[in-house]
Amino acid sequence: MTLSLSARNVVKRYEGVIALSDGNLEVNSGEVVALIGANGSGKSTMSKVINGVVVLDGGQLLLDNKPVHFASPQAAKKEGISTVFQELSLIPQMSVADNIWLTREPLDRFGRVRRKEVMARTEALIALFEGTIKPDLKPETPVSELPPDEKQIVEILKAVSFDPRLLILDEATASLDSRQVQRLFELVKKWKEEGKAIVFVSHRMEEIFRIADRYSVLRNGKTVGAGNINEITEKDLIKLMIDKESVFSYTRSESEKAEKPVCLEVNDVHADTLKGVSFYVNEGELVGIGGLRGQGQRDLLLALFGDIPFSGSIQYRGKPVHFRHPNQAMKNGFALVPGDRNREGLLYIRSILENFQLPSWARYSFPLKLGKARKDAERAGADLNLKMAGLQQPVSSLSGGNAQKVVIGKWLLRQPSLLLLDDPTKGVDVGTKAEFYALLTRLCEEGKTILFYSSDDEELIGLCDRVMVLHDGKIYAELAGSTLTHENLVAASLGVTEGGAR
Amino acid sequence: MKRFTWNKLTSRYPALFALTLLVLSVLINVILQPNMFARDTLNSNMRVFLPMVILAAGQAIVILGGGIDISVGGIVSIINTILATRVGLEGSAETMWQYVAISLLIGILAGAINGFFVAYLRLQPIITTYATSFLFAGVALFILPNPGGGIPTSISEFYRSSIPLGLPLAFYVIAIILLVWGFLRSTRYGNFLFAVGGKAQAAYETAVPVTTIQFSTYVISGLMAAISGIAITMLSGSGNAESGSAMTLNSITAVVIGGTALSGGVGGVAGPMLGAITLGFIQNIISFAHIDTWWETFAKASIIVAALAIPGVINLFRRRRP
Numbered sequence: 001m002t003l004s005l006s007a008r009n010v011v012k013r014y015e016g017v018i019a020l021s022d023g024n025l026e027v028n029s030g031e032v033v034a035l036i037g038a039n040g041s042g043k044s045t046m047s048k049v050i051n052g053v054v055v056l057d058g059g060q061l062l063l064d065n066k067p068v069h070f071a072s073p074q075a076a077k078k079e080g081i082s083t084v085f086q087e088l089s090l091i092p093q094m095s096v097a098d099n100i101w102l103t104r105e106p107l108d109r110f111g112r113v114r115r116k117e118v119m120a121r122t123e124a125l126i127a128l129f130e131g132t133i134k135p136d137l138k139p140e141t142p143v144s145e146l147p148p149d150e151k152q153i154v155e156i157l158k159a160v161s162f163d164p165r166l167l168i169l170d171e172a173t174a175s176l177d178s179r180q181v182q183r184l185f186e187l188v189k190k191w192k193e194e195g196k197a198i199v200f201v202s203h204r205m206e207e208i209f210r211i212a213d214r215y216s217v218l219r220n221g222k223t224v225g226a227g228n229i230n231e232i233t234e235k236d237l238i239k240l241m242i243d244k245e246s247v248f249s250y251t252r253s254e255s256e257k258a259e260k261p262v263c264l265e266v267n268d269v270h271a272d273t274l275k276g277v278s279f280y281v282n283e284g285e286l287v288g289i290g291g292l293r294g295q296g297q298r299d300l301l302l303a304l305f306g307d308i309p310f311s312g313s314i315q316y317r318g319k320p321v322h323f324r325h326p327n328q329a330m331k332n333g334f335a336l337v338p339g340d341r342n343r344e345g346l347l348y349i350r351s352i353l354e355n356f357q358l359p360s361w362a363r364y365s366f367p368l369k370l371g372k373a374r375k376d377a378e379r380a381g382a383d384l385n386l387k388m389a390g391l392q393q394p395v396s397s398l399s400g401g402n403a404q405k406v407v408i409g410k411w412l413l414r415q416p417s418l419l420l421l422d423d424p425t426k427g428v429d430v431g432t433k434a435e436f437y438a439l440l441t442r443l444c445e446e447g448k449t450i451l452f453y454s455s456d457d458e459e460l461i462g463l464c465d466r467v468m469v470l471h472d473g474k475i476y477a478e479l480a481g482s483t484l485t486h487e488n489l490v491a492a493s494l495g496v497t498e499g500g501a502r
Numbered sequence: 503m504k505r506f507t508w509n510k511l512t513s514r515y516p517a518l519f520a521l522t523l524l525v526l527s528v529l530i531n532v533i534l535q536p537n538m539f540a541r542d543t544l545n546s547n548m549r550v551f552l553p554m555v556i557l558a559a560g561q562a563i564v565i566l567g568g569g570i571d572i573s574v575g576g577i578v579s580i581i582n583t584i585l586a587t588r589v590g591l592e593g594s595a596e597t598m599w600q601y602v603a604i605s606l607l608i609g610i611l612a613g614a615i616n617g618f619f620v621a622y623l624r625l626q627p628i629i630t631t632y633a634t635s636f637l638f639a640g641v642a643l644f645i646l647p648n649p650g651g652g653i654p655t656s657i658s659e660f661y662r663s664s665i666p667l668g669l670p671l672a673f674y675v676i677a678i679i680l681l682v683w684g685f686l687r688s689t690r691y692g693n694f695l696f697a698v699g700g701k702a703q704a705a706y707e708t709a710v711p712v713t714t715i716q717f718s719t720y721v722i723s724g725l726m727a728a729i730s731g732i733a734i735t736m737l738s739g740s741g742n743a744e745s746g747s748a749m750t751l752n753s754i755t756a757v758v759i760g761g762t763a764l765s766g767g768v769g770g771v772a773g774p775m776l777g778a779i780t781l782g783f784i785q786n787i788i789s790f791a792h793i794d795t796w797w798e799t800f801a802k803a804s805i806i807v808a809a810l811a812i813p814g815v816i817n818l819f820r821r822r823r824p
Contacts, residue, residue: 053707074709089707091700093767094693102697103709105690112688158708 002029003080003165003197004064005050011058012045019045023059024223025199025216027166032188032198034208034229037218037241037429043201046218047168050199051083052076080165084156084172090143097122097139100158125157128187132180147294148175148340156184166197173207174427177292177455178490185211205234205430206458217241238430260284262315263449264304264418269312271296271303275473276312281451286444288464289453291493296473297453298339301420304451305329305336316418330359335411337404339422339453345407346395353377353391356410380409385435401432408439419443421452425459437463457489469493520760520776523809527783534790541665548672549662551782553578553734555672555775557749558756559679560726562774565757567719568699568766569620569627574727574753576638577612578746581605581731583642586651586741598657605728612638613724614717621716635750642743651741661736675733676775683771695719700767755806756781781806 010023020042027033037043048054049061052070061068063079070076073083090099097118105113106121122139137150146154152175159167169188173181188198188211202208208215209229216226217240225240260283269277273296281287289297303310306323314321316332323329326336338344346355356377357364364373377391384405388398395403404424411419425433440450440463454460460467466480469492477492479485528538537543557574564571584605589598612634619630664671686692697705698715706712727746734745754764760777762769784805793801 072709073707077709085707089704091697091704091767093700094696098693098696102693102705103690105693107690110685111690112685113690113693115688 002195004028004062005081005166005197006062007046007050007059008062009059010046010049010056010061012042012049012054013057018221020049020056020218021221022223023049023218023221024226025050026226027197027199029165029195029197030192031213032192032200032211034212034215035199035201035218036208036215036237041218041241041429042221043218044170045221047083047170047199047201050076050166051081051168053083077162077164080162081168082159082162082164082166083168083170084152084159085170088151088155090151090155090158092144093142095140095142096126096137096146096154099143099154100125100161104161121161122157125161128157128160129153129180129183132177132183149177149180149293152176153180160191164196166199167191168199168201170201171427173202173204175293175455177294178457178493179292181207204456205237208237209234241430261317263317264451265315266304267313267315269300269303269310269314271299271308271310273299273473274303274310277470277473277475279468279475279478281449283449284444284447285466286440286450286452286464288460288467289451289470290457290460290467290479290489291470291476293455295470297470298422300470301336301338301422301451301453304420305334307336330414333415333417334420335359335414335416335418336420337407337411337422337424339426341400341404341407346403348396349394351392351394352381352386352388352398352406355395355406356380356391356413359410360414376413377409380413381405383412384409384439399429401428404428404436405432408436417448419448419450419452421450421454423453423455425454425456433459457486457493461486461489518761519812520773520780523759524776524780524783527780527787530787531783531790534787541668541670545663545665545670545672547782547786548670549737551779552672552675553730553737554749554752554756554782555676555778556679556726556730556733557753558760558774558778559683559771560723560730561753562757562760562762562769562771563695563726564627564719564723565754565762565764565766566699566769566771567695567716568702569716569719570631570754570764571616571720571723571727572628572631572750573612573616573635573638574723574730575746575748575750576635576642577609577724577727578731578734578749579642579743580608580612580638580645580746581728582735582738582745583646583651583741583743584608585653585732585735587646589653591652591654593654595654595657598653602732605732606725609724609726609728609731610721611724612727613721616724617717617720620720621713639743639747642746646741646743649740649742649744652739653735655739658736658739661733679775680772687770691715691718696767698767752781753778759806759809 004027006026008024010020011018012020012023023042023046025033025035025046035043035046045054049056052073052075055071061070068079091102094102100122101118106117108114119139126133126137126139133150133153137146143151143154152172156169156172173184176184188200192198200208200212212229214227215229215232215237217224217237219241262280263283263285264281266280267278273294275296277296277300289300291297299308302308304314306326306329309324321332329336342348347358353374357373364370374391381388381391386405386409387402395406398406408424425436428436440452444450452464461484464484466478467484467489468475469477469479469489471493477488479488479492531538535543538547557578561571561574585601588601616631616634619625619634620627661671666674694705694710694715697708697710698712702712730749731746735741738745756777757774758764758777759780760769760773760775762774784802788798788801
């Protein structure tokens with residue numbers, strides 16, 4: 001059961017681009033090692049080297065002090081190494097149970113799958129997360145009907161069902177709410193005590209300090225530091241990751257906040273998961289939406305953008321509006337950065353230029369003004385500090401943070417007056433997050449109004465003037481000024497206490 | 503149970519749409535042909551439908567696995583021409599069974615060729631099988647340039663009029679296919695098939711033998727096409743290199759009507775088989791309605807387009823309401 005794995009001086013190239021030039025990682029049974037690094041630092045590649053998804057070009061992998069070579073994920077699985085993938089490895093049309101036990105179904109003597117046993121085993125796994133997931137997550141539910149957080153949980157259960165010696169959690173908490181993260185960490189502690197080794201890849205500092213025993217930091221494909229987590233501070237860790245310290249200076253200057261006119265007034269909006277939401281947003285205000293995942297935040301933003309049908313009234317700059325198509329919202333200066341950027345925010349395999357121009361192509365056609373389009377896109381890219389080889393590169397070649405910049409950039413080209421953001425910093429590295437915070441603050445100062453949902457509580461507290469907490473399709477609490485504290489936010493999210501002034 | 507919608511029903515029971523359509527077409531058919539449940543009428547209908555039912559079952563397997571097989575009609579033609587030329591009208595029953603066995607092998611071989619290109623060389627299924635369909639059609643034309651040949655009358659008579667225990671022979675064939683599918687569906691292979699058709703990359707990462715599964719679907723489809731070719735030869739008693747050419751598109755239509763998504767990973771085999779029977783009844787309705795021959799294809803296509811559009815129209819209607 002015990003295991004010690006050590007990767008030494010690992011080199012990995014993708015078509016000439018060096019992803020890892022000197023990657024090192026050591027992990028032993030009974031400990032949690034945090035693998036940390038900004039996006040593009042090579043930590044995804046590092047975990048893929050360990051679990052056999054990619055074959056290394058140089059360096060050495062030692063398992064229990066013997067050199068090993070994993071030609072495929074199966075070879076690594078045989079040694080007891082299992083991974084929770086960031087890009088989910090689930091088959092949407094198949095049931096939860098079929099997904100978890102795929103390729104390891106218990107068979108009867110005719111070769112038929114023993115359904116009852118599969119269901120019972122799956123029930124037992126689901127019970128691990130009992131209380132943090134909706135009761136309609138059943139073994140026979142098709143995965144496509146699950147919300148993102150529950151899909152992620154199924155992915156975790158799938159990896160755990162292998163009873164691995166080494167479990168790799170690659171951004172496994174990115175789409176989980178705080179209660180689910182809490183449960184996962186309890187489980188990780190239990191697994192650790194049982195003697196499993198765990199590699200934890202995450203962008204969230206707070207989580208790393210909560211769960212990890214040791215850390216290993218990658219920067220530009222090199223391991224730049226490793227050690228015990230209780231011997232380093234958050235600040236030093238960030239310094240190691242990005243080589244510049246200015247990250248957490250995003251808090252807005254408490255400047256004059258004169259009463260501005262009301263920009264958006266929402267009254268009793270009902271939609272799929274919304275059960276009567278009313279609020280207002282002033283011009284130039286940055287208002288946060290908080291709460292556990294799946295409490296209606298997504299539907300609220302989609303309804304405002306005219307993407308889903310709803311009932312209720314919305315006033316925008318004094319005029320009643322009821323958008324039935326995103327096009328109408330766009331014409332009124334609305335912009336939406338959706339929650340699933342690869343599927344909803346981008347034409348994933350198309351070029352950066354095309355993605356930039358998508359919402360504003362009408363401005364560059366009849367007659368076709370390709371030169372101007374290119375120039376504008378280049379300027380937008382430069383404004384956002386977009387790291388790219390060229391505008392013709394497909395968006396799929398960009399890292400998460402840079403891809404998100406393209407989503408925001410395509411809207412900024414239209415000069416929107418109201419931005420709706422659905423968890424824009426999900427899966428984005430610390431350095432880029434800081435840039436986003438600065439950008440949002442700047443946009444507000446320019447007079448733009450922002451409605452901002454985030455699953456990261458610290459972000460909401462540090463950035464927003466006001467935070468509305470959604471719970472079960474309603475606004476449960478509104479926090480501002482002195483009531484806007486982490487404690488109140490968490491309490492209101494869970495719907496346990498009357499948090500904050502109403 | 504507020505959300506117990508048509509959409510959810512059809513996603514859980516993909517064959518439901520095919521069943522509804524089948525009931526409708528049978529009803530219309532009964533009006534036009536009141537004696538259709540008489541044993542002889544039923545038998546004469548079913549023996550005509552059977553080759554398409556078999557073909558649709560094979561096509562459904564390929565489509566479930568995320569591919570498509572445009573070459574099935576070509577395989578049917580090859581089998582038809584081989585049987586008609588090698589066995590002959592004066593042939594003995596032994597030669598016939600011998601060539602039935604050879605036909606099955608040829609079907610498997612043809613399927614393996616498709617499977618090799620698509621699964622191992624990773625070529626586009628639609629283009630690859632479109633190309634091989636010409637290859638197969640060419641072979642059929644080479645074997646039998648002009649319609650003719652045949653198989654012993656006794657054998658086609660056996661196919662056409664044997665009704666064991668009072669039920670048409672076709673029912674037994676359909677029952678066997680359904681039983682075999684039911685078994686396959688409950689094995690690990692069944693799970694793999696849906697996994698590969700659903701999301702091949704994810705299946706690969708989970709150690710599903712994606713290539714082997716893809717390959718196998720084309721082999722199964724080739725085998726089913728061969729059986730279909732044997733059936734159509736027994737039905738007609740003669741050979742024609744064009745006999746299969748119109749069947750390919752119908753087999754795909756049957757699959758779609760049967761609720762098996764062209765994108766793969768959703769549906770089953772029973773639905774497409776019902777779909778094939780429905781197509782047969784639609785053909786019947788057209789013939790009984792005394793529509794001018796020139797308009798037959800148009801009328802048939804209109805019915806199919808309308809049938810395919812219904813779920814979409816229902817959806818559109820639902821979405822309009824807040």
